[in-house]
Amino acid sequence: MTAHIIDGNALAAKIRAEVSGRTAALKARGIQPALSIILVGEDPASQVYTKHKVNDSTETGLAATLERYPADMTEAALVKRIHELNQDPAVHGILVQLPLPKHLDAQKVIETISPAKDVDGFHVASAGALMVGRPGFWPCTPYGCMKMLESIGYDLRGKNAVVIGRSNIVGKPMAMMLLAKDATVTICHSRTRDLKSFTLNADVVVAAVGKRNVLTADMVKPGAVVIDVGMNRNDEGKLCGDVDFAGVSQVAGWITPVPGGVGPMTRAMLLANTLEAAETATAGQ
Numbered sequence: 001m002t003a004h005i006i007d008g009n010a011l012a013a014k015i016r017a018e019v020s021g022r023t024a025a026l027k028a029r030g031i032q033p034a035l036s037i038i039l040v041g042e043d044p045a046s047q048v049y050t051k052h053k054v055n056d057s058t059e060t061g062l063a064a065t066l067e068r069y070p071a072d073m074t075e076a077a078l079v080k081r082i083h084e085l086n087q088d089p090a091v092h093g094i095l096v097q098l099p100l101p102k103h104l105d106a107q108k109v110i111e112t113i114s115p116a117k118d119v120d121g122f123h124v125a126s127a128g129a130l131m132v133g134r135p136g137f138w139p140c141t142p143y144g145c146m147k148m149l150e151s152i153g154y155d156l157r158g159k160n161a162v163v164i165g166r167s168n169i170v171g172k173p174m175a176m177m178l179l180a181k182d183a184t185v186t187i188c189h190s191r192t193r194d195l196k197s198f199t200l201n202a203d204v205v206v207a208a209v210g211k212r213n214v215l216t217a218d219m220v221k222p223g224a225v226v227i228d229v230g231m232n233r234n235d236e237g238k239l240c241g242d243v244d245f246a247g248v249s250q251v252a253g254w255i256t257p258v259p260g261g262v263g264p265m266t267r268a269m270l271l272a273n274t275l276e277a278a279e280t281a282t283a284g285q
């Protein structure tokens, strides 16, 4: 058996096209949707990612501003800048690229972002809203995973979903989104005993650990949907996920590739969240 591939690049392109349409509608009302991205320090991966985000934004008609600050920026200065952006009606979304330099308390910094502009969905208020099913921004990576499931018409009601990983950014919000669709959700993590006993029972597995080959063919129920959130490098320096793709794709029914899976969807959902922020902020204007 060979799994169907869920093409994140293709689905992300579709979402970007929708975003472009909504951007055009806002512009017709004289509103320019705008995203401010803050990058502190020189992390090479962050520089690449933020450049991608600016390019994606420009391509879909959003105005993205990348503000770069030195690695020794103080928390007070960063918080002050975020307060200014919170007050600026021309800015609809604010994103502070992670990781931040060690001397800055990332969660504290994120919580200075107005929840109405928290397009990453990392604010504690956004997390709370997701948990209780109130309106608020959903973190882009798990949100993108839900869109991928939706794209194959997958009905989660009563299904067994296993999330491997319990981060605030992916694992926990992913579990909440699956639960809201009536899946029976299990969160596994580094202290889980006998991971395979859980994954073998899963109709859906989301791997979000950040380690290669966390999920291998012998751990997957035939026909299961496998979503790979991992971003790792193999021995040849090539990008790979948490899932042994070659093996698991022989067993699974559906699988997402890396690259070209969840990554592009994460970026697309950031655009969608920013549009949503702009539409909400300017409703009736």
Ligand SMILES: Nc1nc(=O)c2c([nH]1)NC[C@@H]1CN(c3ccc(C(=O)N[C@@H](CCC(=O)O)C(=O)O)cc3)C=[N+]21
Pocket (backbone or CB within 6 Å): 049, 095, 096, 097, 098, 099, 120, 140, 231, 239, 258, 259, 260, 261, 262, 263, 264, 266, 267
């Ligand atoms: N405030 C904040 N928000 C984030 O959303 C955020 C962050 N900080 N810090 C870093 C992580 C990582 N992340 C990725 C998004 C897309 C790809 C992506 O598009 N990957 C491509 C490959 C890109 C490549 O070739 O390197 C793919 O999987 O096909 C990767 C990684 C967002 N993050």
